[in-house]
Amino acid sequence: MNRISMNRLSKTRLSKTRPVMLVALAFGVLLSSCSMFDHKAEPPRDPLEIRLYVFNCGEIRLEDVSGFGLSNNETPVRVLAVPCYLVDHPLGQLMWDGGLPTDIAGKGEMEAAPGMRMQYDRSVLAQMKDINIHPDEVEYIAFSHMHFDHVGAANAFTSSTLLIQQPEYQAAFTHGNDSTIFNPDDYQELFDNPRIVLNGDHDVFGDGRVKIISAPGHTPGHQILFLDLSETGPIVLSGDLYHFRESIPLRRTPEFNTSRAQTLNSMNRISAVLAEKRATLWIQHEKAFADTLTLSPEYYR
Numbered sequence: 228m229n230r231i232s233m234n235r236l237s238k239t240r241l242s243k244t245r246p247v248m249l250v251a252l253a254f255g256v257l258l259s260s261c262s263m264f265d266h267k268a269e270p271p272r273d274p275l276e277i278r279l280y281v282f283n284c285g286e287i288r289l290e291d292v293s294g295f296g297l298s299n300n301e302t303p304v305r306v307l308a309v310p311c312y313l314v315d316h317p318l319g320q321l322m323w324d325g326g327l328p329t330d331i332a333g334k335g336e337m338e339a340a341p342g343m344r345m346q347y348d349r350s351v352l353a354q355m356k357d358i359n360i361h362p363d364e365v366e367y368i369a370f371s372h373m374h375f376d377h378v379g380a381a382n383a384f385t386s387s388t389l390l391i392q393q394p395e396y397q398a399a400f401t402h403g404n405d406s407t408i409f410n411p412d413d414y415q416e417l418f419d420n421p422r423i424v425l426n427g428d429h430d431v432f433g434d435g436r437v438k439i440i441s442a443p444g445h446t447p448g449h450q451i452l453f454l455d456l457s458e459t460g461p462i463v464l465s466g467d468l469y470h471f472r473e474s475i476p477l478r479r480t481p482e483f484n485t486s487r488a489q490t491l492n493s494m495n496r497i498s499a500v501l502a503e504k505r506a507t508l509w510i511q512h513e514k515a516f517a518d519t520l521t522l523s524p525e526y527y528r
Contacts, residue, residue: 277436277456278315280523282354284326285309285347286514287339287376295470296479302471308517309376311351312464313358314454315526318432319366322387323452323464324511325380326351328413339375351380358524362387367431368417369439371466371511372446373399373409382416389422390431392441395448396424408446408483425450442468442497444490445481451497453506459527461506468493470512 287307292299314321331337332350339345352362362380368387370377373395391399400418403411411418423429425448431437436455443449445467452464468490469475480490501508510516521527 273457274317275457276317276528277454279454279456279459279527280313280315280358281520281527282311282313282326282351282523283308283348283517284311284324284351284379285332285345285376287327287512288336288344288346290342292471294483295474295481297471297473297477301477302473304471304514306514307470307512308514309345309347310511310517310520311380312452313355313360313365313523314431314437314452316432316437318434320360320364321367321369321390321431321437322362322365322380322384324370324466325368325378325384327376328379329383345376347379352383354523368420369431369450369452371451371464372449373414374446374467375410375413377466378413381414385416385420387420389417389420390425390429390439391422392425392427392443392448392450394443395446395450396422398447408485440497440500442466442493444468444486444488444493445484447485449493453500453504455504456528461504463497463501463504463506463508465497465508465510465512467512468497469508469510472510472513472516 286309289305289307292302292305309326310324311326312323314323327345327347329350329352331345332347336344336346355362362383363386365384365387367390368384369390370381398406399409399411399414403409425439425441427441429439431439438453440451440453442451449466449468451466451468453461454464455461470481478491478494480487484490500506
């Protein structure tokens, strides 16, 4: 076949295949357009954005609430929520409180003490996997206090820097075996952690937006957490400063608190913080409030 014939054949093939190529190209563009509309990319994160993840870390059911300074007639509440929180700050992450013991997760309801039952459906460690965060990646861990229902996941955070008040450290770590309110087995893996022992308030990331505030009384070094979120606004995570909403106006304190006088002083101080910052108080154990919160993998910002 001569060169002219070959050129004619090539042109003929091209003219026949061009409509097919154009259709395929148009179909590809259409699929690409549909893909763009069907799978919207998440907008890039604001470099100053703080995210707060809330985890369900169990609940406690009580037969009698009189030990908390309230009569059974003064509140109908008999169930306490047990939450955990992860603060995701541009400069690092802070785990706040560790919930019920992780080894009871998924085992149904069980007795914690006479008149007290507990249930924990899914471990916070499993919930953290949902957002691709491993405890070893969390820079800081802090507990409002070292009671068993706040340190349940503590032993998983062996790489995190512990932020703890000096009186709490002394009571829970130095003299933990002599204590009736702390059990060192609950947090034994933290004894060798890097730590920052506090004597008062602490600005975790240095920008005033994540602050630990000393609020002793429930335990020797009880503390609460202040957060300033861009959309949600300022909030205060209460720890166990309050267990029930009714305790606020009635100024009631649990009979097992370390110091009623210190607790009342802390209540006064945190009330002033709430007013000054125009912050919302999140009572951590308040089940009715906890049920309104959006849980991880969603977050507050």
